[in-house]
Amino acid sequence: MPPPRSPQLFSLPSPFELESGTVLLHEPPWSNESVLRAQLLDESYAKPFVVEDDKRRYLYFNTRLMQSAMRLADPNALDLAYTQQMMSFLLFLPHPRRIVLIGLGGGSLMKFCATRLPSVDFTAVEISPDVIAFRDLFQLPPDDTRLRILEADGAAYMQDVEKGFDVVLVDAFDEHGFAPPLANRAFLDSIFSKLSGNGVLVINLAGEKESYAGLIGLAMDAFDEQVIVFSVPEDGNHILLAFRAPYFEPRWRWLHNHAKELRAKFGLDFPAFVQKIERAAKLGLARREAIRGR
Template identity: 70%
Template structure:
């Protein structure tokens, strides 16, 4: 495991130890001051003895890993991102933009042995923390790539079954992904029944308009659900030509998926059906113009 600099947490509301990508001779007082005034330039980890959390600053927690169950999905929004399995239960190829603490890629790696996985991460310091979050080493079915997500997508091969996007910087949603060009590239690179799943979080201004762009590019075949626990929204965009969910069948299938993966798929299916019937994606798109 990468040796990290350890510092008692200086934050009132986050107890434990701060783990930082710094040499042994770094000055604790200077690092503490940078953490508190949010000028510290790298991601850091807080370990409270039960979980490890990835932060860019203490206001925006990026990832959580339970030390007792490191391969499970601790945050509700990551669980809801897996709802794509209702519509595409056996993807051969999943690509993830935004590694974070690696929760999604680890879950897929351990639970879906037949799937080829690639995670694309812009920040080398995030990749440097992969051992801290117990991410497996690269192997024939798992690759972690250091690249800009938009550039990578433009140059990768077609045929992605599921494209997961969970990409943020200190200000919020990654700017290079917040435009129509990204959605058009995603549409082009997805397989015929491929699914794009995006975590929308942070300041709403950073992703305002994205839902409308997705609706335009994916011909209105978009579902948006909220994640009240985390303050996020999850967007699912479906490339399938005539996407018509069979909700009654899906509610039954959700029970099978819950038994297999341990996630609350019945609740996800209910929320997605309700969102579809209420037209929430269109309402959110209009509200954010």
């Protein structure tokens, strides 16, 4: 059963044609429901909100771009295809010790890593206090010695933090798409400098293409072209993998065998992931997208 709702949440029937259920807002109980309903419909409501039905909770900035989804029957599962495929870094780095997530959303990646990678040190960095305010609703674990959520600017955090991350996950969006302050070379250079020797950068690319146009080319430059981009058609996303190791050369045959072990351990379709990644790498999709974005 889901935990009891925080008393400051204001609920109203969903006004959206395609998103049925209940809308949950961080608003006082005396708020005007008609005004909030109108703001939701014309997209002038300035904060994130949750839509809940009898099976799932969804986090939105607007209904054109879903931020996160959680199955009520299995809150720690990765419900969206793109979140599952962001975990493909385990193919290349099966025993990460230190992970940072830039952009919390509903915390699906944090919860999955917390439960399935129990020895990992995990930091989530989220700039919006309004997103963090939904932490309890999405059943995120409390901060402890190995798990923490920081309210901070992701770019500034990567500039100042100490080196040694094995994995940097970037899943940062605003109401239009990929967060503009992160779509630049300086951010990518700071990530490159803070990764461990075999570290991996994983970026979710979604929303309006203009919001991340050119980012793939910048990543190709920052990571000496050791970048693979593959599509997640189920969600309309692309995933970018960038590798810190010099002269990175995937051992595809070994990875296909390793993928079967990961599927048995984590319950995700790693064999399908590695097939897609190998095909994208051999077709040079990252270079094609980089040229298109220039």
